[in-house]
Amino acid sequence: MLALRAHLPGTDLEYYSLPALQDQGLGDPSRLPMTVKILLEMQLRDEHAAPETIRGLAQWTGEPPSEAFEVPFMPARVLLHDYTGIPAVVDLAAMRAAMARAGKDPRRVNPFVPAHLVIDHSVQVSQSGSQRAYQANSEREYEQNGERFALLRWAQQTFDNFALVPPGMGICHQINLEHLSRCVQVQSIGGRQVVIPDTLVGTDSHTPMVNGLGVLGWGVGGIEAEACMLGQPMYLPFPVVIGVRFSNALPPGTTATDLVLTLTQLLRKHGVVNTFVEFCGDGLSSLSVADRATLANMCPEYGATAAFFPVDAQTLRYLETSNRDIELIQLVERYCKEQGLFRIDGAPLPIFSELLELDLATIEPSLAGPKRPEDRVSLSGVRENFSAAFPSKKQETRPVDLVYAVPTPVSSDEQLSEGSVVIAALTSCTNTSNPSVMIAAGLLAKRAVEAGLRVPAHVKTSLAPGSRVVTEYLREAGLLSYLEALGFYLVGYGCTTCIGNSGPLVSPAIEEQVQHEQLNVVAVLSGNRNFEARIHPLVKAAYLASPPLVVAYALAGTVRKDLTSEPLGHTDAGQPIFLSDLWPSSEEVAHIVQTALRKDQFAQEYGRIYQGDEQWQQVQAPAGSTYAWEPASTYVQEPxxxxxxxxxxxxxxxxxxxxxxxxxxxxxxxxxxxxxxxxxxxxxxxxxxxxxxxxxxxxxxxxxxxxxxxxxxxxxxxxxxxxxxxxxxxxxxxxxxxxxxxxxxxxxxxxxxxxxxxxxxxxxxxxxxxxxxxxxxxxxxxxxxxxxxxxxxxxxxxxxxxxxxxxxxxxxxxxxxxxxxxxxxxxxxxxxxxxxxxxxxxxxxxxxxxxxxxxxxxxxxxxxxxxxxxxxxxxxxxxxxxxxxxxxx
Missing domain, CATH: 3.20.19.10 (Aconitase, domain 4)
Structure with missing residues (x-):
């Protein structure tokens, strides 16, 4: 297959040409799904690839082949976070220990492909509702996780091809999207510099978020990731690729969150488990990469392996905005166009195993819950949805002693009841990666504050972005202070409420009341998962929502209110304030995104991503090529x-x-x-x-x-x-x-x-x-x-x-x-x-x-x-x- 290696015009690099397959009589790849093209290119580079695998992919028609074949998948890199990364590092350390016991060189156990580990799951919302919350939670994070962090510092110093992002920098998927991913990689193959597609696997099911950038990757277990790091390919069955064609554009008043909840419901019902989903159609041009990343992030919620968006003009625009080098951007465009991996409006659609249609103009404001992300409910139907899910209890209100509540203004008529919102969290990589919805949340908060609205004291509010850039552009837009005025103070940069690190409710009195009365209280979060007991052990109902709707439900204080027709609250003069009064226009949001989001913000924050703060620099790691297990440790033990x-x-x-x-x-x-x-x-x-x-x-x-x-x-x-x-x-x-x-x-x-x-x-x-x-x-x-x-x-x-x-x-x-x-x-x-x-x-x-x-x-x-x-x-x-x-x- 060396005859397929060609010179990439305008560069001194080479690549394995997909169009050249037709010249060799192996098939016409021009109408293949982009996903199949990437898998096919990987086989062309593999000197051990079976000819029937190459032929089967090159002649892919969407129908199962007459002879079954496997597709070896060896990603260009691996992404880990600390919840799954710690067990992976422990396993690698245990393998090194076994090598040493056998008299072999333990350094043979070493990542074969580059791996990035991001510490993003350790921070908890122990404190919220104040300027002190971020620092307090960070201090508590280091206090609780010193042993874990020492293990990771040891790994950082010991393993080759292993880069570690310290705590407080963001969520692995958002960092992957905004900084780590390149769309294409340059590797040395046979002594020559060769351009290849950027591919990865990650130890988190939401790894497909980066599919929104045209990077093929998906989530695997930590064990599979370790095997990939150690040079063991994954073996994929014949790829089934389901196309989803978008038409038109989202209507005013809706967000990418509403779209992804609709898409999740649609695809989970249709059945896409073990398939690749690939998006197509001219409607894609109306969706930014941040919108696409929101849709790809929830890929595991609809059950697909990956949810791929091809590289196009929006991709190049995002690479520029996020401060990627101009040379890289030019290389991405040149390579993808040469390989037929660049999407253009009006071009013939690929041939898919199956093609589904979705008209973006039909999307309506939505939430998902109260227990599963695929259970979408329209905004107007949330009250009925909650009542149907929890019908056994009377819906009367129950007073609660608020003496321990956070020091925010409290009106005399605030009460805790069935359906009360006790957690409202702007959290998760799903939505904090999207400036449009975060700016919309800030604008809604601004108008609410100006109208004199307040968040009831029983609502625990928090802001936990997946990137430090988020607070930079919110501050630049003058919106962070308004979110803080409603209690949405920064609590950390990492997975918090979405992973269950929500911390206690705002007061012991509220927790006691919930337990004593067995109240069905609610969390509303801008996350991707709301399974039973995941968000908080005392919170039985959880709804996924866009960031502006999270702020709206925090103001309402309950899900037993129809936000499409009932007021969120009243001014001091008794004037009702409706959600429609506060909702910003699409044009207003777009203008602020354009003016407040700048390349230098990405340059500043990602220029120090591996350094860590003073607390990280003080973490001491054991020396040596094998890990020094501490028998008394309750965090780290040799398995x-x-x-x-x-x-x-x-x-x-x-x-x-x-x-x-x-x-x-x-x-x-x-x-x-x-x-x-x-x-x-x-x-x-x-x-x-x-x-x-x-x-x-x-x-x-x-x-x-x-x-x-x-x-x-x-x-x-x-x-x-x-x-x-x-x-x-x-x-x-x-x-x-x-x-x-x-x-x-x-x-x-x-x-x-x-x-x-x-x-x-x-x-x-x-x-x-x-x-x-x-x-x-x-x-x-x-x-x-x-x-x-x-x-x-x-x-x-x-x-x-x-x-x-x-x-x-x-x-x-x-x-x-x-x-x-x-x-x-x-x-x-x-x-x-x-x-x-x-x-x-x-x-x-x-x-x-x-x-x-x-x-x-x-x-x-x-x-x-x-x-x-x-x-x-x-x-x-x-x-x-x-x-x-x-x-x-």
Missing amino acids: PFFADLTPEPSPLRDIEGARVLVALGNAVTTDHITPAGSIAAESPAGHFLSEHGVRKPDFNTYGTRRGNYEIVMRSTWANIRLRNELASGKEGNWTTHQPSGEVMTIFDAAMRYRKEGVPLIALAGKEYGNGSSRDTAAKGPSLLGVKAVIAESYERIHRSNLVSMGILPLQYQPGENRQSLGLTGQEEFTIRGIADGLVPGRLLEVEARDGERLQRFTVLARVDNAAEIEYLRHGGVLHMILRQLLAQD
Whole structure:
């Protein structure tokens, strides 16, 4: 394929020419989806690529090929954040320790491709509503996470190809969009400088946000990312690409947030799991890159692998605005046009597996909730939506003592009730990456303050942008002070409320009232996820909304008010103020964005991105090529994965005499499997920390303690809203041990089964493991002894994580499930067909015996390629890579 390497006009660089494929009789790539073109270009560069893979992609028609083929995907770089990055670094450190114990050079364990880790998930909204909040939260972040940060500083100093962004700089996806991504990369291949598309994988499901910039990337589990860093390609099936054609433009009064909530509902209902979504149509020209990034960010919420926007004139404009070098911008344009990767209005559309249509002019103001991001509701229907979701309680108001509330003006008639908004957060990379909606929020706040409106004292307000540039342009526009006047003070630059780091409600009195009266109170946030118990353990309802609507609901103080027809509040003179009175025009927003957002703001903030503040400079890291594990640490411990690694893996065995640890329903998320939020004192993890001398205020969160496998084990299926059918009606981390019938915590049951020598399985329904790309959602079950999961369907990332940890994902036959087969979870299970030659897609035989009752059925082995069989055979992909390293001279 070297004949396809050509000189890029106007440069001294080379590239692998896609148009040249037609000259060699391999196919015409001109009508291929951009996604397929990028995958095809990657194969042209790979000297080990199979000819049938190149031919299959070059002749892609949207229809499955007659012969199945796999597409090796080796990204140009890897992106991590600290929640998933800490376990990844711990794994790499453990592999180095294993190498050292075997007398090998531990430095062989080193990233093969460039990796960036951004510390963005550690900050919590411990304080809010004041100028002091940002500094106080930052100090608390360092106070709680010193051990974690020391590990990361060690990694920063020890690993090659590893760059670390310290706390307080922003959210990884927004930093990726605004600074790290280049659209094209230049690599040395065969001694020549070659231009290639910028590609990546990230250890967060919202990695596709960068698809809005024309960069192909998606979220994977930390285990897959580690494998990629160590040179192991991912293997993709035949790509299915669903086109979404946009026409017209968004109507006045709507935002990109309203569009993405509509799109999420549409695509989740249509079904796009395990597919690539690619946007097309002349309507794209009306959407800025910031708008596109909002739509691509919520890709995991509609279930696709990626959500790609081709490079076009808007892309070049964004690169210039965000202070990319002019040489890079020119290279992006030249390369993409030569390769047919540049979108132009009026050009013939690519051929897709399927084409959907969406008229932008039909979009209306929307929210999503109260529990799932795909459950869109129009602004006028929020009140009815909430009442329908929580019909059991009377909707009367309930007074609350506000003596502990934040020091903001309080009117005498403020009350806490069903539907009261207790959290209003401008947060998340989804929307704070978009200057238009942030400026709109600031303008709405300005008009509200000028009208004399105030936020009720029971509402906890916060501003947590994904980039330091956000506060710069809000300040430049003169709008930050108005947001602060309503309580939206800066609390940190990172994932806060959206990930569950929302901190306490505004007062103990309010928390006590919510618990005592069992009130269904509400969070409204500009984020991307609102799963049960994710935002705050006391907040059962959460609505996703655009930033201006977050401000509006903060002012309203309740979702039991129709903001399209009822006033947000009244002036001191009693004059009603409606949302329409405060909403800024599109022209006003666009003018301020144009004048307040400047290149020098990006230059200033990203010029110091790797330096960190004084607190970061004071973090001390251990020296040496292997990590010095501290036995007393409750944050970082060497995991047991490689402790007894044999030179050769044991043969695969059938699973015999297994018991069910959990029997779960549909749409169980990774938040249900491994929560990220606060640790309850009476939970197994809480007991462990207490026994090791940690005070309750210092528990921190489950997410921050994922570097300690003891916490990972105890946090598995620990969500307080988990509904396990074996828990005798109890919510939370409970199950029933079999055959004793004793109800106990899931962790205690797993430990008892381990002593008894009993293997474990889990049963689940549809969409098992959707949500965040948490490798701990596979590591935790593995540590507890789970050997297989039987589900109706899986979300892509979680299925891959299970295989990567040596857990066998199995799928019921179409039309069958636990209920139709009469499975109670009390049975003893045997799964046959594994030992005598497991292959991708094989049907396995299952026997479930409960006393004299025996149920036989078949399940599909969801190992999707030969590489995954090897992962299972080795007990996990990292075990396989470590054995390969140990075998080298």
